[in-house]
Amino acid sequence: MSPKENKTPLWENLVGLLGLVLLCVGFVFLTWTKITAKESPPEISFSINTVTQGDSSFLVNVTVKNHGFQSVTALQVEAVLNGDDKNEERSNLEIDYLPSNSTRDIGFFFREDPRVGELTFKALGYQVP
Amino acid sequence: MGNSSLPPAWIGIGRATGGALIFGLPMLMTMEMWEIGFFIDPLRLMELIWLSLPLWVGVSSIVGFKKTKTLYDDIVDVLVAYAIGFITSFVVLLVLGIITSATGPGETFSMLLLQSVPASLGALLARSLISGEEQFDADYQHELIISITGSLFLAFNLAPTEEIILVSYQMGYWHICALVLFTLVVMQMFTLSNPDVDPASLQYWKSHWQLFVRFTSTGYVLAFAVSLLMLWVLGRTDGESLDNVINSAMVLSFPAGIGAAAARLLV
Numbered sequence: 001m002s003p004k005e006n007k008t009p010l011w012e013n014l015v016g017l018l019g020l021v022l023l024c025v026g027f028v029f030l031t032w033t034k035i036t037a038k039e040s041p042p043e044i045s046f047s048i049n050t051v052t053q054g055d056s057s058f059l060v061n062v063t064v065k066n067h068g069f070q071s072v073t074a075l076q077v078e079a080v081l082n083g084d085d086k087n088e089e090r091s092n093l094e095i096d097y098l099p100s101n102s103t104r105d106i107g108f109f110f111r112e113d114p115r116v117g118e119l120t121f122k123a124l125g126y127q128v129p
Numbered sequence: 130m131g132n133s134s135l136p137p138a139w140i141g142i143g144r145a146t147g148g149a150l151i152f153g154l155p156m157l158m159t160m161e162m163w164e165i166g167f168f169i170d171p172l173r174l175m176e177l178i179w180l181s182l183p184l185w186v187g188v189s190s191i192v193g194f195k196k197t198k199t200l201y202d203d204i205v206d207v208l209v210a211y212a213i214g215f216i217t218s219f220v221v222l223l224v225l226g227i228i229t230s231a232t233g234p235g236e237t238f239s240m241l242l243l244q245s246v247p248a249s250l251g252a253l254l255a256r257s258l259i260s261g262e263e264q265f266d267a268d269y270q271h272e273l274i275i276s277i278t279g280s281l282f283l284a285f286n287l288a289p290t291e292e293i294i295l296v297s298y299q300m301g302y303w304h305i306c307a308l309v310l311f312t313l314v315v316m317q318m319f320t321l322s323n324p325d326v327d328p329a330s331l332q333y334w335k336s337h338w339q340l341f342v343r344f345t346s347t348g349y350v351l352a353f354a355v356s357l358l359m360l361w362v363l364g365r366t367d368g369e370s371l372d373n374v375i376n377s378a379m380v381l382s383f384p385a386g387i388g389a390a391a392a393r394l395l396v
Contacts, residue, residue: 008205011138016205019212023178026242030171033235037171063231071168096160099167102233129168129364 042098043067044075046121049105051114060108062121064095071099072126079108083117097129145210145252149217152251152282157221157244161289165363166240173362174243180358181246182207184281187274188253206253214248215241247285250278272344273351279392280352280385281359287384288359294369297376305379312386313341313349319390320344348389349382355389356381 049061064077078092091108098104156162189203189210218241222228228237287293300308320340321331330336356378360366366374 008202009138009141011141012205012209015142015212016208019208019210019215022215022245023208023211026178026238027175029235029238030175030242033239034171073164073168097164097167099233099236102167102236103231105231129164 038069040069042070042072042075042100042123042126044077044098044123046077048119053113057109057111058114060110060114060119062106062108063103064098064106065103066098066100069100071097071129073097073129075126076124077106077121078124079110079119079121081110081112081114081117081119083112087112092124098126142213144255145213146217146255148251148253148255149210149214149248150221150251152254153214153218153244153248154221155286156247156289157218158225159289161291162244163222163227163240165289166243167236169239169243169362169364171239173364174239177246177358177362178242181249184274184277185210185250185253187271188250188278191271191274192254207249210249210252211245213252214245214250217252218244218248247282250282269343273347275392276344276348276389277351277355280348280355280389283388284352284355284359284381284385288356288363288365288381293360293381294365294373294377297373297380300376300380305376308383309349309379312383313345316348316386316390317341317345319387320348345390349386352385352389353378353382356385359385 043066045065045067047063047065049063050059052059052061060079062079064075066072073096075095075098076092077095078090081089081091083089089110089112091110093106093108095104095106185207186200186203189206219228222240222244228240317337317340320326321337323344326340357366357374360374360377360381365377369377
């Protein structure tokens with residue numbers, strides 16, 4: 001087989017170059033992530049997106065964000081609705097995992113209208129992955 | 130391109146994508162792998178990729194997209210495999226709804242880098258898996274590279290799961306001893322069933338012993354080392370006692386050892 005027949009095809013060189021770029025960017029990204037890593041605890045915030053009325057309940061769609069550097073698993077969150085009649089209604093759930101600087105969209109169901117009364121959220125606990 | 134002895138680009142890319150899917154899908158559709166992709170220590174992931182590069186080059190010198198002749202060809206094959214493994218992982222995770230607009234760019238990139246390791250191995254092995262091209266004649270060094278590759282593949286499939294740790298907790302001392310013995314017996318059976326072994330020589334115990342030392346026990350040691358590496362890279366050794374780490378590695382060495390012994394069939 002002559003050297004010309006053995007030549008690496010152009011497509012392999014181009015795709016290989018893409019692979020090299022991806023790996024280099026990957027190494028830079030991972031190094032940067034390691035260097036800039038801080039031991040800050042998770043900071044969980046909640047923002048209400050929509051409130052939808054169903055046949056027998058109200059659905060509150062919420063975006064949960066972890067502003068901290070620590071990623072979490074099994075994050076327990078709770079929503080508490082203090083209605084006009086001073087009755088307290090709670091709804092809670094578990095988020096499988098919430099990495100650093102990431103968001104998850106979740107929903108809470110309530111019997112009472114959350115638009116009437118005070119609705120508060122809090123993170124109850126988590127596991128370190 | 131004036132290279133009539135090689136398949137056209139679309140066939141090469143198609144084969145590599147198919148290989149990446151065959152090897153990558155079990156991990157792309159495993160929840161633990163998504164989570165670990167988010168939480169993995171960046172240095173450990175980087176070390177895994179660094180370690181994979183020379184190993185993949187060794188694999189490429191045995192198989193690959195074409196009958197490579199030079200080190201440059203092998204390196205290009207590995208880079209192509211990583212590119213296709215990365216892109217294939219991205220498309221699959223996007224289609225499955227794992228990567229969404231809510232997924233942060235950092236976690237997406239980490240997850241794809243982790244997933245691209247097994248997917249790139251699949252892409253690299255695509256020729257022998259899909260095209261059915263002829264088998265190679267491997268020397269002992271190549272046999273060891275194939276063994277490490279086989280054990281790495283099966284260890285990658287199982288190391289992310291909780292079951293490996295749970296099983297190691299449930300097993301007592303005698304269970305572990307029995308598992309190691311069983312692993313060695315199964316590995317020796319694979320070794321003896323290798324077509325390169327002359328059946329006539331197996332009537333002598335000395336041949337059995339030589340094969341055991343040369344392939345089975347060496348393969349087990351490699352599988353154990355690969356298991357320890359994978360458990361460490363994936364954070365499964367963090368906070369565990371030395372006993373638990375060794376037990377977990379021995380449990381993982383069961384599939385990894387079979388992967389090492391059966392690697393010739395996989396490759």
